[in-house]
Amino acid sequence: MQPQIPKTIRILVADDHPIVSHGLVAILNDQPDMKVIAEVNNGQDAITLFRIHQPDVAILDLQMPEVSGVEAITRIRAEFPHAAIIMFSIYETGEDIYQGLRAGAKAYLLKDTPCSEILEVIRAVSEGQRYVPIEIGTKLAARMERPSLSEREHQVLTLMAKGKNNKAIASELNITENTVKFHVTNVMIKLGARDRTHAVVNALQQGIIKL
Structure with a gap:
């Protein structure tokens, strides 16, 4: 029997910080089971390119020009209900986490997350799993206890x-x-x-x- 060839995870990366974006893309493309098929620097292009390529996983920064990460997630999920989206942010406030997950993201990663963990989460999310780190989950729980502002x-x-x-x-x-x-x-x-x-x-x- 021939060894089974692993499925290639097609990924869209959206981040308006070139160093972060290019570095992440280089790491992902170096993996035998991953390929970045689109790299954009704003939320509107993330929506457009998602529609065109329909990647297996999209990694979106929360703070982007033109359209915010949360709005982009909302609009993508409205059109593609099963979209697998990972929030990628320098922020770890309860509100950011809450709004992103409520919009339909499957996971939340901070930008200082170790590369090995980022790769594991991408593979897990591509298989339909969710991921929220324990410390982030604590902040999320605290946020959910607070009533929302109108x-x-x-x-x-x-x-x-x-x-x-x-x-x-x-x-x-x-x-x-x-x-x-x-x-x-x-x-x-x-x-x-x-x-x-x-x-x-x-x-x-x-x-x-x-x-």
Whole structure:
């Protein structure tokens, strides 16, 4: 009997940092069972090239220009429900993990993950498995215990982080100051904050907003 030839895992890599992207592609192409069939540097191209090539595994950075990683995952999964996508990020906040997995990613890897582990996860995901490191799972569990902000609350929080007072927020969102106060109160309750500054700090630490 002839030895069985391993299946080649076709991979799309999307990352807007050239050093990270090129390095990862070189490592993957050096594996006998892997081949990078597309390398892009923004979320929109990731969606387009996924549609064209339909890779076995897609590795997406969460923070990309044009279309974010989470939005790209959402749109790809809407069109290809069984898409196997790995989030690849320098961030390890509960919010990033939660949003990415909720969008349909199968795994979450930090960019400082050892190469051997990255290769193992790609092979596992290509076979339909999920992967979240223990320390990441802990952050995810903590995030799932916290109530989500509404879209309006997120808008108010973002403007709070920019130093805007209630009157300025009301003007920008075209709502009343009393409505702003209502949303600010809800934001502080959901984030377990004692005041506006504490709410912004907590939101930054948890990855809910970014400067």
